Amino acid sequence: MKITEVKLGILSVPLRVPFKTALRSVNSVEDIIVEIHTDTGQIGYGEAPPTGAVTGETQYSIIGAFKDHIIKTIVGRDVDDFENLMKDLNSCIVKNTSAKAACDMALWDLYGQLHKIPVHKLMGGSRKKIITDITISVNDPEEMARDAIDAVKRKYDTLKVKVGIDPSLDVKRLEAIRKAVGPDVRIRIDANQAWKPKEAVRILDSMQEKLLDIELVEQPVKAHDYEGLKYVTDHSIVPVLADESVFSPEDAMTILNMKAADLINIKLMKCGGLYNALKITSMAELCGVECMIGCMLEAKISVNAAVHLACAKQIITKIDLDGPVLCSEDPIEGGAVFDEKEVTVTDDFGLGIKSVKGIKYLDL
Numbered sequence: 120m121k122i123t124e125v126k127l128g129i130l131s132v133p134l135r136v137p138f139k140t141a142l143r144s145v146n147s148v149e150d151i152i153v154e155i156h157t158d159t160g161q162i163g164y165g166e167a168p169p170t171g172a173v174t175g176e177t178q179y180s181i182i183g184a185f186k187d188h189i190i191k192t193i194v195g196r197d198v199d200d201f202e203n204l205m206k207d208l209n210s211c212i213v214k215n216t217s218a219k220a221a222c223d224m225a226l227w228d229l230y231g232q233l234h235k236i237p238v239h240k241l242m243g244g245s246r247k248k249i250i251t252d253i254t255i256s257v258n259d260p261e262e263m264a265r266d267a268i269d270a271v272k273r274k275y276d277t278l279k280v281k282v283g284i285d286p287s288l289d290v291k292r293l294e295a296i297r298k299a300v301g302p303d304v305r306i307r308i309d310a311n312q313a314w315k316p317k318e319a320v321r322i323l324d325s326m327q328e329k330l331l332d333i334e335l336v337e338q339p340v341k342a343h344d345y346e347g348l349k350y351v352t353d354h355s356i357v358p359v360l361a362d363e364s365v366f367s368p369e370d371a372m373t374i375l376n377m378k379a380a381d382l383i384n385i386k387l388m389k390c391g392g393l394y395n396a397l398k399i400t401s402m403a404e405l406c407g408v409e410c411m412i413g414c415m416l417e418a419k420i421s422v423n424a425a426v427h428l429a430c431a432k433q434i435i436t437k438i439d440l441d442g443p444v445l446c447s448e449d450p451i452e453g454g455a456v457f458d459e460k461e462v463t464v465t466d467d468f469g470l471g472i473k474s475v476k477g478i479k480y481l482d483l
C-alpha cells in the first residue's frame with residue numbers, strides 16, 4: 120500500500136453553546152482534515168484542531184507544516200514501512216504536534232486497514248466501551264449550576280468544571296454546582312494554568328473544607344512551572360493532574376521523575392499522535408501514575424483515534440472525550456459511537472472513519 124496523495128480541507132461544525140475556559144472562548148470547531156490516499160484506493164483520515172492558546176498552532180501553521188514538511192516526507196512511501204514513517208514524521212519538523220497528530224492517526228488508520236485489524240486491537244486492547252465526562256464552561260456560578268443540572272439530566276455522572284476566570288469566584292462556582300447536582304455526581308476541575316501555587320493550595324483547601332468533594336484538579340499553575348505544580352501536588356489533598364505541562368513523552372518523563380503531579384492528561388494534539396501517546400502510557404504504567412485521555416475542541420475523526428487508545432490502555436482511567444457531544448451536528452460517518460457519556464469503539468479495520476461531509480478542500 121503506497122501513499123499517493125495527501126489532501127487537506129477545513130471542516131466547520133457549530134458548537135451547541137460557546138466553550139469558555141480561562142484561556143479562550145470559542146463558538147465552533149474549525150478543524151483541518153487530512154486525507155491520505157493510497158494506490159489501493161484506501162484512505163486514512165486525520166484531524167487537527169488549531170488550538171493556538173494551547174499548542175501555538177493555527178490553521179495556517181498546520182497547513183504550512185503539511186505543505187513544507189510532512190507531505191514530502193510521506194508521499195510515495197509504503198504504509199507497511201510503519202515505524203520508519205513514524206520516526207520520519209516526528210523528525211521532519213519540530214513541535215507542530217497537532218499537524219503531526221493528524222498525520223499519525225491517518226497512518227495508523229491505513230496500517231490497520233492494510234493488516235485488517237482495528238487500531239485498538241492492534242495496540243492489544245480489550246475494552247470496547249468507555250465513559251466520558253462532560254465539560255462545564257466557566258461562567259457565573261448560577262449559569263454553571265444550570266449547565267451542570269442539564270448535564271446530569273443527560274445522564275452524565277462526571278462533570279469537568281472549568282474555573283480560573285476571577286479566582287475569587289471559583290469556590291462560589293463549585294458551591295453552586297455541588298448544591299445543584301447533589302453528592303453523587305463526580306466533580307473534577309480544570310484551572311487551565313490560572314492560579315499561583317500557594318493560591319491553588321488555598322482555593323483547593325477551602326473547597327474541601329466546604330465538603331465540595333473535588334475528585335482532582337487539572338493544571339492549577341502555569342505550564343512551565345514544574346516546581347509550582349509539584350508544590351501543589353505536595354501540599355494539596357486534591358490530586359493534581361498535569362495537562363498543559365505535559366506535551367511530549369520527554370515532558371512526561373520529567374514530571375514522573377519529579378513526582379510533580381498525581382496524574383497525567385494525554386492529548387493526541389499535544390504529544391503528536393498515537394505513536395508518542397503510547398510512550399507516555401508505558402512510562403506512566405511503570406510509575407503507577409494513572410492517565411486521563413483528553414481532547415481539544417475536536418470533531419469525531421481525531422477523538423475517535425483517542426477512543427481507540429483509551430480502549431487499548433488500562434492505565435487510562437479517566438476519560439475526557441466530550442468534543443463530539445459539544446458539537447451540534449456530526450458530519451462524520453463511521454468511527455466510535457458517541458451516545459452522550461457512553462463511547463463505544465467499533466471493530467472496523469483501522470480507525471473506521473468512512474466519510475466526512477462538508478470538507479472544504481484546499482488547493483495546495
Ligand SMILES: [Mg+2]
Nearest residue numbers: 309337338362
Ligand atoms: Mg485541561
